[in-house]
Amino acid sequence: MNLLENETPLQPPFPDLPHWSENYCLASFDPSSGVGFWLHLGRWRKDLALWRESIVLYMPDGSVVAHRSYGNALTRANGPGGANYAIRIAEPRRKLTYQFDGAAHRVQPAVMRAGLLADGPSEHLKFDLAFESGADIWDLHKVGRKQDFLGTGHIEQIGRVHGTIQVGGQTIQYKGMGNRDHSMGPRDTPTLKNHQWLQGYFDNGVSFLVYDAMLRGQDTPVFCEAVVYEGDKMYEGRLDYQWRIDNADDAFKNFGFSIGYEKGTIRIDTTRIVGTAYLSFTAPNDIYLGVFPSGNPPLTLLEQSTHLLLNGTVKGFGNLERTVSGAIGIDP
Numbered sequence: 152m153n154l155l156e157n158e159t160p161l162q163p164p165f166p167d168l169p170h171w172s173e174n175y176c177l178a179s180f181d182p183s184s185g186v187g188f189w190l191h192l193g194r195w196r197k198d199l200a201l202w203r204e205s206i207v208l209y210m211p212d213g214s215v216v217a218h219r220s221y222g223n224a225l226t227r228a229n230g231p232g233g234a235n236y237a238i239r240i241a242e243p244r245r246k247l248t249y250q251f252d253g254a255a256h257r258v259q260p261a262v263m264r265a266g267l268l269a270d271g272p273s274e275h276l277k278f279d280l281a282f283e284s285g286a287d288i289w290d291l292h293k294v295g296r297k298q299d300f301l302g303t304g305h306i307e308q309i310g311r312v313h314g315t316i317q318v319g320g321q322t323i324q325y326k327g328m329g330n331r332d333h334s335m336g337p338r339d340t341p342t343l344k345n346h347q348w349l350q351g352y353f354d355n356g357v358s359f360l361v362y363d364a365m366l367r368g369q370d371t372p373v374f375c376e377a378v379v380y381e382g383d384k385m386y387e388g389r390l391d392y393q394w395r396i397d398n399a400d401d402a403f404k405n406f407g408f409s410i411g412y413e414k415g416t417i418r419i420d421t422t423r424i425v426g427t428a429y430l431s432f433t434a435p436n437d438i439y440l441g442v443f444p445s446g447n448p449p450l451t452l453l454e455q456s457t458h459l460l461l462n463g464t465v466k467g468f469g470n471l472e473r474t475v476s477g478a479i480g481i482d483p
Contacts, residue, residue, distance in 0.1 A: 153335050154306045155290060158240045158247075160231045161335065165199045170337045170436045172196060172260040175238050175247060176468040177282060178350060179312040179329025180426070180456040185211030186316065186323055187426040187456030190249055192231055195221055196436050202226065204233035206276070207439055208249060208316070209426020209456050215441050216276060216318055217268055217428065218255035241281075241347075244288065244308075246405065247279040247331060254419025257318070263429040264451070267441040274319040282331050286305060287385035292413060294374040303336030309350065309358050309380060318404065328352040330360060341434040342366050345476045346396055351419060351469030353461045356382050359410055359419065363392050379412045382414055386412040388469065397452045399475045402427055418462050424471070426456040432474070446478025 161173055173194045180187035180448070191205040201224030206218040218235070225232025230239035262268070291305040312329040315322060330350040346364035356378040366373050368402035377388035388410040407420035430452040431443035442449050452474055459467040 154304045154335060155288060158241055158243050158333060159229055160226070163279060165426075168337050170196060170339050171199070171335075172338050172436060173216040173231075173333075173335045175331070175333050177247075177280075177312070177329055177331045178454075178472065180470055181312075181327030182327050182458070184323050184325060184327075185325075185425070186325060189428070189470070189472070190236070191438065191456040192233060192236060193365075193438070198355045200314075202233040204229055206236060206255060206429075207428045207430070207440070207454055208255075208276075208318070209428065209454075210318070213259070213426075214257050215260055215263060215426075215428045216255045216257050216274070217263070218251075218253060218276060220253075225456075227233050230415060235402070243470075247282045249282065249314075252277045253323075255318075258469065260427045260429060263441040265442070266444055267431075267439055269441075276316075276318055278314065278316040280312055280314035280316070280325065282310050282312050282329060284308050284383070286310060286380060287384040287387060291376065291377050292466045294362075294376060303338075305332065305334040307332045307360055307362075309352070309360065313480070314459070321454075328468070338436040340432045340436050341479055343381050343432065343474060344369070345397070345474040346472075347392065347395065348472040349469065351459045351463070351467050353459070353465045353467035355461070355465050357417065357461060357467075359388070359417070361390060361392070361410070363390060363395075363407070365371050365395070377434060379408045379410055379414075379417060381414070386414065388412045390461060396453070396473050396475055399429070399448065399453070401467050401476075402455070420460045420463075421457045421471075423458040425458065428454045430454060433480040435482070437482050439480075443480035445480035448475070448477040450477040450479045451475040461475070 222234030225237035
């Protein structure tokens with residue numbers, strides 16, 4: 152299936168391949184409200200007709216609002232849906248909508264780092280968001296055959312994200328930037344040592360996307376990919392990424408990297424990492440909210456929002472997803 156030509160979910164019968172999956176994700180940050188989020192919807196490996204919805208919002212007070220469940224009640228021909236969360240492809244390549252109405256837990260990040268998110272007091276969470284873009288789409292299928300955890304098909308696109316978010320009795324008018332993706336193919340998570348999936352947007356109209364990964368038992372990246380945007384136009388980049396996080400204690404440590412492209416080289420630095428949530432990958436292929444108790448140290452998936460600086464002068468912001476290598480949990 153060509154994801155550039157067909158953005159709606161694959162219809163059954165599904166491929167008879169070990170650990171095959173299909174996933175949609177939206178990562179976004181709005182510095183004016185101080186809210187960021189990571190919204191993930193993926194087919195459940197035990198029944199591909201069901202979707203696993205994982206909702207993570209980083210709130211201005213440092214807390215995390217999180218929800219996870221399974222279902223397909225909201226699935227339609229024009230977009231996937233779980234029990235409470237629905238994505239609709241309103242206009243292919245240009246507009247998608249993201250809606251949720253349900254309950255979520257509000258916790259401190261330290262609670263998620265200490266273990267899996269447990270049941271407890273909940274708050275009403277509701278959002279109605281739109282992603283709109285005229286930007287070029289980044290097609291990463293070229294790295295699909297190099298590894299087993301990303302999927303063989305993968306597209307990404309930057310865009311504007313706007314709408315309303317209601318948490319408890321608070322209503323937030325959201326107006327940020329984000330990156331949405333759609334991926335498909337086998338995913339064998341135990342092969343992954345670490346990865347960096349990063350996005351940033353600057354006041355001068357420059358943006359970037361980064362995807363870098365290393366496999367267990369290897370000392371060099373299996374792929375190290377980047378693109379630079381000037382407005383909506385995308386340029387292939389050459390990533391120079393020197394520091395890969397290897398200790399969850401360094402989750403808030405600032406870092407920098409460079410991307411070369413046909414117009415020159417840009418330097419990107421984090422200046423203040425703000426919203427943070429701790430998640431987990433498990434084997435063979437699942438995602439949990441909180442850190443799965445799998446060893447010392449356990450594999451930890453960081454989802455974060457951050458403030459950025461371009462070439463030492465231009466302010467910006469973005470999202471960070473990074474794996475801290477460790478023992479991976481086995482999920483029968």
